[in-house]
Amino acid sequence: MEDYKQGTEIMHQEDASPSPVEQNEDARPWYQQPELRKLYMMMPFLFLGSTTLGYDGSLLNGLQTMPAWKSCSHLGLLGAFPGFGGFAVLLFTPYIADICGRRMGTAIGCAIVILGAAIQACPPRSNPDAMFLAGRFIMGMGGNLTNATCPLLITEVAHPRHRGRMTTIYNTAWYLGAILAAWTTFGTLNHIDGDLSWRLPTGLQCGMPGILLLTVYMLPESPRWLIAKGKYTKANAILTKYHGNGEETGFVSWEFSEISQTLELEKAAASSSGWYELVRTPGNRKRCFLIIATAIFSQCSGNGLVSYYLAAVLNTIAAINGGLTIWCWLVSLGCAFLVDRVGRRTLFLGAGVGMLIAFTVWTVCSAVYEKTGNSSAGSAVLAMIFLFYGAAGLAWPGLTVSYTVEILPFNIRAKGLTLCFVFTSLAGIFNQYVNPIGLNALAWKFYFVYIAVLVIECLVIYFFYVETRGPTLEETAVLFDGPDANVGGMDMTYERKASIIAAKEV
Incomplete structure (x- = not known):
């Protein structure tokens, strides 16, 4: 007490x-x-x-x-x-x-x-x-x-x-x-x-x-989890130590106030702590739509395919795969440092458009190789694979998880991340069992399915994805729930919520 x-x-x-x-x-x-x-x-x-x-x-x-x-x-x-x-x-x-x-x-x-x-x-x-x-x-x-x-x-x-x-x-x-x-x-x-x-x-x-x-x-334990469990002193001590370098500055007091009051408002507004809360409000339904779309796009944008002709063209497939993995890691790690400079939505859109261009050229080169057996076309496929995965590295490896957790309020954050993993796994199963069937039946023509998916992906990102760069973890709720969002804090007035929304609409 x-x-x-x-x-x-x-x-x-x-x-x-x-x-x-x-x-x-x-x-x-x-x-x-x-x-x-x-x-x-x-x-x-x-x-x-x-x-x-x-x-x-x-x-x-x-x-x-x-x-x-x-x-x-x-x-x-x-x-x-x-x-x-x-x-x-x-x-x-x-x-x-x-x-x-x-x-x-x-x-x-x-x-x-x-x-x-x-x-x-x-x-x-x-x-x-x-x-x-x-x-x-x-x-x-x-x-x-x-x-x-x-x-x-x-x-x-x-x-x-x-x-x-x-x-x-x-x-x-x-x-x-x-x-x-x-x-x-x-x-x-x-x-x-x-x-x-x-x-x-x-x-x-x-x-x-x-x-x-x-x-x-x-x-340290999550200060948000500690506050949710009523352990205010421990949470404040963690924020003071790490975010205030041991001093309880005005910033630490502001941060503690925003987190605490927001969690109180979320608890009071939620009908329950069950799974239904994920879809109870329009804002939560939009979050779920974006989470599911992100999970599916991260696995089913053509990145689950291995080039149908690669093994026939190149005898160094193991070395190629090893080099491709290192390339993907370096690109995705480098882009992780750009999320606050460029923005999440821009990286998502850049990845979608880049993958669409590379995959289209990949498809054309595959068709040329099948019809002519031209080794240059086969080498071009290899180049497009590296460009394709480089474009994917702009967003999908890192942002799939980070975008999911930051658009969710605390009371459903763990459940929303689980939803992401469920659809990621289902998309992975699709890749494992459906792609081989499609490739065997249609060969390179099966790639047109993923060209269509990539077009849809780009449209969904452009029209529906919300940019979350700038607001704090609690303030992100304003972008989904509007000025009536359950966000508290010393200075979180209706006018400030409206200004957060207006800044994203510019």
């Missing part, structure tokens, strides 16, 4: 300053602010949640090249079982994140991933296939749980000026995991004989979640 009273006093204190910029915010770069620097030096540990998924996504491809592994396990469901495990836990992930906290949810997910990886690396000789399959199912459960909590913690603890970049970098770390798995399996294949050649890279899958498990409690 005393904690609540103290938090209420902080939350409702008066301040005459009209905007957060004038609230004594420390304008120095983050690396010149000691406490903020400590926070961001610890952030890469949270990126390991995405790296873990990338490692697993690439690991199976490497294992399939190993004779020792093939003799132990040759089940066709191996690639799909982590997805099944992920689906099994998705319904529960938002409740774990909201009830146990962002850090505890991450820790639980890491422990489950370690268990699954250990089972895969050391299956009993009596029934290795079944245990390897079980390990992949368990690992999928833990991976999705970790991936559903890490972005929440990043976006909710980062300074408002750096929120977009930090959260966008998170999902680009997927490529780093894929690169590590590719090189690890390549090394063991060429230098280690016997079962150890596949047990070692499989067991190393414990490394990244293990590091994250050991370090996650070095990071």
Whole structure:
């Protein structure tokens, strides 16, 4: 009760300053602010949640090249079982994140991933296939749980000026995991004989979640989650330490006030804390539409296709894939630093248009190669693949998660992120099972389906996507719910809400 009273006093204190910029915010770069620097030096540990998924996504491809592994396990469901495990836990992930906290949810997910990886690396000789399959199912459960909590913690603890970049970098770390798995399996294949050649890279899958498990409690808990649980003093202490460098400045008081009052308004306005809240209001329905569109576009824009003729033209497919992964990572990581300079909507639209142009040329070159067998056309396909994935790197790897979490209010943020993962998984299943059928039936003509999808994608982005650059995490609600949005704060008047909307319409 005393904690609540103290938090209420902080939350409702008066301040005459009209905007957060004038609230004594420390304008120095983050690396010149000691406490903020400590926070961001610890952030890469949270990126390991995405790296873990990338490692697993690439690991199976490497294992399939190993004779020792093939003799132990040759089940066709191996690639799909982590997805099944992920689906099994998705319904529960938002409740774990909201009830146990962002850090505890991450820790639980890491422990489950370690268990699954250990089972895969050391299956009993009596029934290795079944245990390897079980390990992949368990690992999928833990991976999705970790991936559903890490972005929440990043976006909710980062300074408002750096929120977009930090959260966008998170999902680009997927490529780093894929690169590590590719090189690890390549090394063991060429230098280690016997079962150890596949047990070692499989067991190393414990490394990244293990590091994250050991370090996650070095990071602060989400101040928004703490406030939602009535732990006002702890939340204010975290904001003061990291966003005020140990001093309770006017900026920290303003930030605490906005978060606290907004969460109170959200709680009072919500009909319930259930899944229905995702579609109860027009603003939430628009959020869900954008989340579903983002999830589908991130997987079904042609990026799930492998060039139909690439294997026939080039004998260095492994090297090409390795180079393509590194290229995608560098482009997506570089673009993550542009989200606050260029804007989310601009990056999305640039990615859509760039992919449409590259994919159209890709299709034409594929048609020329089929009809003439011209090797130059085949090389042009390779060039277009790199340009296509470079264009995709402008937005889809990083913004798929960061855009989702920042357009959602706190009370449905965890559930909305789960919705994104559901449709991402469904789109991935579509790629896995439908694309081969279409390619076998229509060859290069199947590419026209994705040209049409890319045209629709560009139109949806242009007419419906909302630019979220500028407003704080709480103020983003104004862009979806209008001047009556449930946003509080010292200076959050009806006029200020209207000015946020007007600034985006210019």
